[in-house]
Ligand SMILES: CCCC(=O)SCCNC(=O)CCNC(=O)[C@H](O)C(C)(C)COP(=O)(O)OP(=O)(O)OC[C@H]1O[C@@H](n2cnc3c(N)ncnc32)[C@H](O)[C@@H]1OP(=O)(O)O
């Protein structure tokens with residue numbers, strides 16, 4: 489599925505045919521880009537949604553931030569549903585409710601204050617509405633193309649740090665968790681449900697790292713402990729420029745699954761909330777991760793499936809994704 493160089497060029501030229509002045513500026517930068525990087529325009533499609541400047545920015549950085557994409561009204565509805573789930577008022581099949589390791593292993597905390605994230609809310613119509621919002625899908629299509637699967641859903645409720653620094657999310661690449669390819673046809677949408685800042689542990693990204701390869705991930709050696717499956721990259725370049733993505737309510741960042749990112753600790757008393765979905769082109773295919781750096785996570789996921797479903801049926805790493813994935817646009821061609 490990755491565009492061949494010739495196709496990439498065609499994409500650039502198409503743009504030139506159709507738009508005016510703005511494109512001429514970008515033609516200059518596109519030319520410069522392709523001069524320096526033969527991979528120019530390998531990451532985005534022309535759907536008339538992203539401006540040429542926005543496309544080039546994603547190609548260069550591996551992420552793009554769109555302000556105010558989700559309404560306060562929708563965010564409030566997601567908050568309400570989250571509260572209902574935490575109170576136990578609704579029971580959603582397949583939903584995983586995760587507590588922070590420092591809370592889970594010590595004191596007893598009830599309700600939403602105990603929950604660090606919800607995972608796999610695809611069977612909750614209210615939360616899953618997030619994944620189908622037309623203004624989100626319109627952007628997603630620029631990265632995946634027209635057949636779109638919602639593969640992975642999360643509502644993250646980063647708790648105030650208990651002093652053990654377990655509220656941090658180590659630097660990682662999301663592709664580590666995914667046995668499907670090509671990577672360029674996968675994208676994460678991450679929407680701030682309130683103001684997120686350095687204080688409450690906003691996302692931290694290393695721009696441009698999406699052009700690299702998938703790195704080895706392991707549990708970081710953190711004294712205070714680390715949350716289940718929060719694998720991190722041990723030896724990323726610490727002097728690589730980092731960008732703290734401070735965002736307002738409803739602002740949404742779209743990022744590539746190879747982009748190295750994490751989040752710092754929450755130094756406030758509030759719970760920092762975000763809702764996200766990983767999308768993939770339905771034309772992607774599953775890959776066998778045996779003998780690769782992803783073998784460690786695949787074993788953990790298979791072990792978790794055994795615990796939850798029982799050992800009479802074997803659910804492979806790939807199966808676990810095929811079961812969770814939901815079509816949100818076009819045809820379910822492969823995944
Ligand atoms: C792009 C994707 C990026 C990512 O998805 S990154 C993060 C992915 N994280 C996950 O998928 C989380 C998966 N979650 C889980 O496996 C479960 O929620 C988890 C952590 C095992 C808890 O299971 P439950 O059965 O709900 O809880 P439980 O209270 O019965 O505890 C069972 C044992 O697990 C421990 N535990 C609970 N929460 C934990 C945590 N946050 N981190 C580490 N360990 C945790 C708990 O202490 C207990 O251990 P033990 O049996 O007493 O030794």
Ligand SMILES: Nc1ncnc2c1ncn2[C@@H]1O[C@H](COP(=O)(O)OP(=O)(O)OP(=O)(O)O)[C@@H](O)[C@H]1O
Pocket residue numbers: 656657658659686687692708749750751752753
């Ligand atoms: N010692 C460390 N080892 C590995 N990863 C770390 C370490 N310290 C921070 N990180 C990770 O780096 C990312 C960003 O960290 P950052 O330094 O921005 O957060 P912070 O130190 O909590 O906040 P700030 O730098 O704003 O004071 C997070 O993903 C965090 O988990």
Ligand SMILES: O=C(O)CCC(=O)C(=O)O
Pocket residue numbers: 642644646657662690691749750751762
């Ligand atoms: O919301 C965050 O802190 C980051 C979460 C994240 O990157 C992930 O779960 O893959």
Ligand SMILES: [Fe+2]
Pocket residue numbers: 660661662749
């Ligand atoms: Fe991530």
Ligand SMILES: [Mg+2]
Pocket residue numbers: none
């Ligand atoms: Mg720091």
